Amino acid sequence: MNQNSILRLAGPARLLSLSTLVAAAVLLAGCSSSVPLNDAGGAPVESRTIGGSGAGTGGASESRVTPVDLSKGANDANGGAQNIVYFDFDSYVVKDEYRPIIDRFAKALAADRKKHLQVEGHTDERGGREYNLALGQKRAEAVAKSLALLGAADTQVEAVSFGKERPAAQGSDETAYAKNRRAELNYR
Amino acid sequence: MMVIVPDSFAASDAAAATMPQTRRPVLRWLAALRASFGLALAAALAFSAPAQAQFRVEISGVGATQLPIAIVKFRDEERSAPSLSLSGIVRADLERSGVFKSIDAPGALDENSQPVMTEWRGRAADALVAGSVTRLADGRFDVRFKLWDVVKGNVLGGQSTAVDAADLRLAAHRIADFIYEKLTGDKGVFSTRIAYVTKGGSRYTLRVADADGEGGQVALNSPEPIISPAWSPDGKQLAYVSFEKQKAVVYAQDTSSGARRELANFRGSNSAPAWSPDGQTLALTLSREHGSQLYLIDSGGGNVRRLTTSNAIDTEPAFAPDGRSIYFVSDRGGGPQIYRIGVGGGNVERITFGGNYNISPAISPDGRTLAYISRQGGAFRLYTLDLSGGGAQPVALTDTSDDESPSFAPNGRLIIYASRAQGRDVLMTTTLDGKIKARLVSTTADVREPVWGPFGR
Numbered sequence: 001m002n003q004n005s006i007l008r009l010a011g012p013a014r015l016l017s018l019s020t021l022v023a024a025a026v027l028l029a030g031c032s033s034s035v036p037l038n039d040a041g042g043a044p045v046e047s048r049t050i051g052g053s054g055a056g057t058g059g060a061s062e063s064r065v066t067p068v069d070l071s072k073g074a075n076d077a078n079g080g081a082q083n084i085v086y087f088d089f090d091s092y093v094v095k096d097e098y099r100p101i102i103d104r105f106a107k108a109l110a111a112d113r114k115k116h117l118q119v120e121g122h123t124d125e126r127g128g129r130e131y132n133l134a135l136g137q138k139r140a141e142a143v144a145k146s147l148a149l150l151g152a153a154d155t156q157v158e159a160v161s162f163g164k165e166r167p168a169a170q171g172s173d174e175t176a177y178a179k180n181r182r183a184e185l186n187y188r
Numbered sequence: 189m190m191v192i193v194p195d196s197f198a199a200s201d202a203a204a205a206t207m208p209q210t211r212r213p214v215l216r217w218l219a220a221l222r223a224s225f226g227l228a229l230a231a232a233l234a235f236s237a238p239a240q241a242q243f244r245v246e247i248s249g250v251g252a253t254q255l256p257i258a259i260v261k262f263r264d265e266e267r268s269a270p271s272l273s274l275s276g277i278v279r280a281d282l283e284r285s286g287v288f289k290s291i292d293a294p295g296a297l298d299e300n301s302q303p304v305m306t307e308w309r310g311r312a313a314d315a316l317v318a319g320s321v322t323r324l325a326d327g328r329f330d331v332r333f334k335l336w337d338v339v340k341g342n343v344l345g346g347q348s349t350a351v352d353a354a355d356l357r358l359a360a361h362r363i364a365d366f367i368y369e370k371l372t373g374d375k376g377v378f379s380t381r382i383a384y385v386t387k388g389g390s391r392y393t394l395r396v397a398d399a400d401g402e403g404g405q406v407a408l409n410s411p412e413p414i415i416s417p418a419w420s421p422d423g424k425q426l427a428y429v430s431f432e433k434q435k436a437v438v439y440a441q442d443t444s445s446g447a448r449r450e451l452a453n454f455r456g457s458n459s460a461p462a463w464s465p466d467g468q469t470l471a472l473t474l475s476r477e478h479g480s481q482l483y484l485i486d487s488g489g490g491n492v493r494r495l496t497t498s499n500a501i502d503t504e505p506a507f508a509p510d511g512r513s514i515y516f517v518s519d520r521g522g523g524p525q526i527y528r529i530g531v532g533g534g535n536v537e538r539i540t541f542g543g544n545y546n547i548s549p550a551i552s553p554d555g556r557t558l559a560y561i562s563r564q565g566g567a568f569r570l571y572t573l574d575l576s577g578g579g580a581q582p583v584a585l586t587d588t589s590d591d592e593s594p595s596f597a598p599n600g601r602l603i604i605y606a607s608r609a610q611g612r613d614v615l616m617t618t619t620l621d622g623k624i625k626a627r628l629v630s631t632t633a634d635v636r637e638p639v640w641g642p643f644g645r
Contacts (some may be wrong), residue, residue, distance in 0.1 A: 118434070127568075128547040128561060128592065129415050129637070130460045131517060131524050133436060134473065134480035134501040137457050141478060159475070160435035161457045165413035188434065 085143055087181040089124075092138040094146050102143065105185050106150035113153060118188045119143045121161040122168070124177035129163055136161030136183075143183045158188075255371060257282060258293035258313040258338075263320035268329060269353075274321055274360045281364035281378040281400060284617060285601065286624030287371075299334040299348075305341040313338050315371060319346075319363070321356075328352055331359045335367055344370050357403055377597040381641040382604060383407070383417045383426055384615060388633035394428055396443055399597070399640070401615060401628030407443055415637060418461050420487075423642045427451060427461035427470060438472055440487070451489050462505045462514075463487070464531075471495065471505035471514055482516055484531070495533055506549045507531075515539065515549040515558070526560055540573065542582050548593060551575075552600045557620065559585075559594040559603050570594055570605050572620065585622035595640045604628075606636045 083105075085098040094102070109115050121140030123132040140159035147157050169179035259282075265274045282288040291311055297303055297318035308316050319333030334346035347366060351359045358379055365376030380399045385392060392414045397404035408414060412431040419426060420440075427440045436457040441448035452458040456475030463470055467487060474483045474492075482495040482502045496502040500520035507514055512531060517524050523544035529536045540546040545563035552559070558573045562582065567589035574580035590608035597604070602617050609627070613634035618625045 120434075127545070127563070128504075128517075128524075130473065130504045131501065131519075131547050133415075133457060133459055134475075134503050137475050137480055138501070141456075141475070158435075159456055161475075162413075162431065162436075163415075165415065165431065 083185040085139075085183045085185075086178065087139055087183070089177070089181065092135070092142045094142050099146075101185070102146045103150055106147045106152045109147065109153070109156050110151035113156065115156060116188055117147070117152070117157050118186050119147070119157060119159045120184045120186060121159065122166060122180055122182050122184070123164050124180040125164050125167060125172065126177070127164070129165070133161050133163035133165075136163045139181075139183045143185070254289040255287060255315065256289045256291045256313050257315040257317065257367070257371075258291040258308060258311060260293040260295060260297045260316070260318040262318070262331075262333070263296065263298040265321040268321040268323045269356055272356060272360075274331070274356065274363075275317075275319070277357060277360035277400070278317065278364045278367070281361060281376075282367065284400065284624075284626040285368060285376075285378075286619035287368070287601075299332045299346055303336060305336075305338055308336075308338045315344075315367075317363075317367060324350060329356060329359075331356070331363075333363055335370060357398060361398060361400075374601065375599050375643065377599050377602065377640075377643075379645070380598060380643060381423070381645060382595075382615075382638050383419060383641065384606075384635050384638040385414050385417065386633040386635050387413075387613075393633075394426065396426075396641075407441060407446070408448075416460055417637055417639050418463055419639055419641045420463050421465055421467045421642055423644060427463065429459045429461070438470075449489065452485060452492075454492075460504050462507055464507050465509055465511040471507065471516075473503040473505070482514070482529075495531075496529065496536075504548060506551055508551055509553055509555045515551060517547050517549065526558070539575075540582070546571075550594045550596055550603070552596050552620075553598060554600055557596075557600075559596065561591055561594065568592065570603070570618070572603075583622070585618055585620075586616075586625075593637045593639075595638055597640050598643045602640075604638045604640050606638055 082101065085094060085101060087093070088095075105117060109117060119140040121136030121138065123135050137159065140161055144157045144159040148154060164180070167176070167180045168182065169176040259275050259279045262275045279290050283290050291313045293316075298320040299318060301318055303316055303318070314337075316336040316338050317333060319331070322330040324330055328350050330348065330350050332346070332348040335344045336342070337344050345366065347363070349359060361379040364378040368374065368376035368378070377399055381396055382399055382401070383394065383396050385394055390411060392410050392412065393406045394408040394414050394417055395404040396407050407426060408428070408430070410430060410432055414431075415429045417426050417428040424444065425440050425442055427438060429436050430439055433453070436459045437450060438452040438458045438461050439448050440451045451461065451470065452472055452474065454474050454476040457480070458472065458474055460473040461470050462472065470485050470487055471482055472485060473480050475481070477494070479499065480501045480503050481497070482505050483492055484495055485492050495514070496516070496518070498518065498520045500518055501524070502516055502518045502520070504517040505514045506516070508528075513528050514531060515526055515528050518527050519525070521538065525538060525546050526540040526549045527536050527538050539558065540560065540562075543562050543564055546560055548561045550559040551557070556575055558575050560571055560573070561568050562571045568591055569587075569589065570585045570591040571582045572585060573582045585603070586607065588607045588609075592606045594603050594605040596602070602619060604615060604617050606613055607616050608614070613636045615628040615635050615638050616625055617628065
């Protein structure tokens, strides 16, 4: 836009364009310093990446804090609850993936004979109340048996059932059902 | 409630739109009259038919033979006892039984009238009831009625009683019982009681109500689940399972005084209490020796002895009316089925064979019919089975898919059960042939686990 064009602009547009020109002129003036760009005698520019201790860490934050939640049923770092064993439909078999949880509780019970654990079995909402109470009882007893095999004393563990009376998740779909088929391990 | 307004008013609205301004005020007045008339009509309907608002009797099935009975509004019942319609309660009781069909009964009769039988025969009534409710000086109510055989043209009987206001409902139920017995020969169950559990949010209650679901009183109020209520044979106690101690424990409670005692709190879960017909013993499910098994216990709480010995789940015991055997649920054959064992133990006989999931047995008072819940293709449905043998087939009583907890009325003619309608748990009664069903009053809370009490309160 040449000078003639700017002068033809009306009011604020003209003012803006003139201001831009002036600002550009000032910037250009500032840049024209006496220091050449590739001066071998100048101070080195330090390069620092934020949030890392050097090569190989792939961007871990300096500010990260990982929470540890001691409340019942809270998830551990792998997304599974610290005190809940889940079961397949119509099953009371304790799957291998829950061995670590049971092992942890068994060791804690063996180390402190004054501790008393209640294993609480649950079912999903399908079916009769009393039959489901008995199914939940089977799940609780399966976990209690595993605990005993891993060192807990019989007197320290009581297996009980809530049947379908205490769902962890509401709903009538497989996602809810799966969350409700469980045994919870609670110190009492 | 829908109020029907004559079409002429609607037409006049359309006409008003095209009419000159001067004519419109008249039509506006008519519209206002219609609106207030509609309100008044709705109010009148609400007052005059409280019984109809409380229940709905659905009659399914063609050709059900029912006795047509006309029940005239009792003289002064609206004035003396406006909060309940005495004749409406009688009418609802008789209709729910499935045996009676209510005939329109206009006019003003009472127990002293001389009704013209030809008039009532003309209305196709076989029986006629009229009466009165009078407030006495001492605050009680004098309730009188008479029952006529319209066909023969004679009086079949009548009664008069003086009752407190609190017993007016019971008085109506007793009138229904009287009529039922006179006309069918069977004992009526209208003045019996039921117990059931409600769940509202995170609160549970165990309630006792009239057999029509009305007048519910709270027997137990708890923040934890209550399941499996069971009436003692004398109707004075309720046994039930409460989770207030963070596990299943069986309690027995005197309904009149509220006094409760722990009946079974052994290691593990304690549940499914069932009274013997003589009230001396209960059968129940314990897991004290690992696995859910049947045990017997004295009604006083001691003398626990094991009844079943299997490696399976044995639960939901129900005594046969002669007290000599116990029906129960076991999955010893794979899925849950209903079996029978003698009270002394011994031979176990399988009873149900259809389908792979049969639970919740209830035995009729004459011992001849088993009611239970069967899962068929994902739906849990109420069935009956004739126990007299001879290759009888199970009969489905409903076409709903979430039935539970069947319980026989003490005269064996009705079954109460819980079901699901419009996303809510509701209580239903049905005749044994499944033809006449009624939904009982339900509150905003979900209602479940109904059990029918015995004769005598």
